[in-house]
Amino acid sequence: MMLTVRAQSFAQWRKEARELLAAGVPPHAVQWSEALQSDDLFGAVEQPRQAYGAADAPATAPSATAPAAARMPRDMLRMLESAACFRAPDRYAFLYKIVWRWQLGQKEVLSPADEDGARLNAMVKTIRREEHKMHAYLRFRERPPAAGAPQFVAWFEPQHDVLPQVAEHFSRRMGHTTWMIGTPQATMLWDGSRVVPGPPVMQGPEDIADTGEAMWLTYYRSTYNPARLNVSVMQGHIANRYWKNMPEGALVPAMIAEAAAGAQRHGQTKTVGARTGVTIPISADDAQPKREQPSTLDQCRRCDLWRNATQAVPGVGSQSARIMLVGEQPGDQEDLADTPFIGPAGQVLDEAFAQSGLGRDTVYLTNAVKHFKWEPRGKRRLHKTPAQMEVSACSYWLEEELASIGPQVVVALGGTALKAILGNPKATLGDRIGTPFQHEGRWIVVVYHPSYILRVPDAEAKARAMEVLVEGFRVAEKLANEAV
Numbered sequence: 001m002m003l004t005v006r007a008q009s010f011a012q013w014r015k016e017a018r019e020l021l022a023a024g025v026p027p028h029a030v031q032w033s034e035a036l037q038s039d040d041l042f043g044a045v046e047q048p049r050q051a052y053g054a055a056d057a058p059a060t061a062p063s064a065t066a067p068a069a070a071r072m073p074r075d076m077l078r079m080l081e082s083a084a085c086f087r088a089p090d091r092y093a094f095l096y097k098i099v100w101r102w103q104l105g106q107k108e109v110l111s112p113a114d115e116d117g118a119r120l121n122a123m124v125k126t127i128r129r130e131e132h133k134m135h136a137y138l139r140f141r142e143r144p145p146a147a148g149a150p151q152f153v154a155w156f157e158p159q160h161d162v163l164p165q166v167a168e169h170f171s172r173r174m175g176h177t178t179w180m181i182g183t184p185q186a187t188m189l190w191d192g193s194r195v196v197p198g199p200p201v202m203q204g205p206e207d208i209a210d211t212g213e214a215m216w217l218t219y220y221r222s223t224y225n226p227a228r229l230n231v232s233v234m235q236g237h238i239a240n241r242y243w244k245n246m247p248e249g250a251l252v253p254a255m256i257a258e259a260a261a262g263a264q265r266h267g268q269t270k271t272v273g274a275r276t277g278v279t280i281p282i283s284a285d286d287a288q289p290k291r292e293q294p295s296t297l298d299q300c301r302r303c304d305l306w307r308n309a310t311q312a313v314p315g316v317g318s319q320s321a322r323i324m325l326v327g328e329q330p331g332d333q334e335d336l337a338d339t340p341f342i343g344p345a346g347q348v349l350d351e352a353f354a355q356s357g358l359g360r361d362t363v364y365l366t367n368a369v370k371h372f373k374w375e376p377r378g379k380r381r382l383h384k385t386p387a388q389m390e391v392s393a394c395s396y397w398l399e400e401e402l403a404s405i406g407p408q409v410v411v412a413l414g415g416t417a418l419k420a421i422l423g424n425p426k427a428t429l430g431d432r433i434g435t436p437f438q439h440e441g442r443w444i445v446v447v448y449h450p451s452y453i454l455r456v457p458d459a460e461a462k463a464r465a466m467e468v469l470v471e472g473f474r475v476a477e478k479l480a481n482e483a484v
């Protein structure tokens, strides 16, 4: 007998899947449906479903029957939850196949080397990327105060069902400011203390009250310099589906035209240039295209650190690493060699790799800030801690790395890395060191920065800090192994 089971959310799927597994119902005997009950032909009333019983298992059940529903590791659940956001007609059937195989002891079903595992991992990666795009390109517009809550609204058309987790992301960043995010499928509302599903009032961007939009456009027009406009970067990096819902997208054709006509000779737009006062001719350097959304790290001009650095230092390591190590910023040697952690701090890291047994070649190694910040001291370039706005500007790249690598565990090497990973400038090492915790679906392990270990004068304190680093690596590896 073929069972038809409804699931319209991960929570529903999970509940049904648990019962099906316990009753030993194999994937080929279940048809999953996402249809609303009200979509039923002639509005037929569905009979309340009894718990699945042995009778639901087909007579031709495979000889390998599932054991009573075993507890799934949390990381596996998280993968399934992510994959459930992937819009595919067979998503719930596929997820059931995954858990069925896993219950049979086929743990390789989670591995990219397995055919189903490869699809699962690709789905998870796509979802992480979609979340990242939505974080980067979603634009809130302010509503008139008289309109009451929500104070801000945003419209976005995601390709997958990532709205709930994106709403959580913004709720952590916007304090008590109320907002609503609309998509063609659903709306979410932040009332200042909770995220709740919003009313389906937003049919499209035209529903958005536009005083905020007018303000945004004025701001954007006055800060954007067409002389610096790099058309191919601007159009190539951000797909049309994002541009069309970004207020500044409406300005782009006119700005391109202005840039092409060479209309802009000064370091600001017409509006600003029309103001009386001193005209400042721009230098050849400043005339370089401004890349608000750079297509490559090397072209990044999101802050000014690029000016004094030799180059941007990208992360290195396996694209499917399960552990990502995040440092602060490249040092003098890293800046010259274009590789993270090859100088003195890298040697401390190597020692920790050796003591913990974690392989440097198995992890992905990067920094919160990708350009070397320094000040001259005689002939030396002395490390300078990056400012919070530099860390925030560079979080664009860290988020992109997190989305594309998709590590299960992230090791924060020191306070700057921790702030960048959490997107919280107030986060401190003292609160977090030594106790792994979950953040946005992955484990975070916090340890001392290797440079701190180098600097500690007291031998005993140095040894203790090193032990924290080594233990952190061991814990990271254990958590990553449990996740598979």
Ligand code: URA
Binding pocket: 327, 328, 329, 330, 331, 334, 339, 340, 341, 342, 343, 345, 346, 367, 451
């Ligand atoms: N310190 C860091 O944080 N990163 C490096 O790459 C080198 C030193």
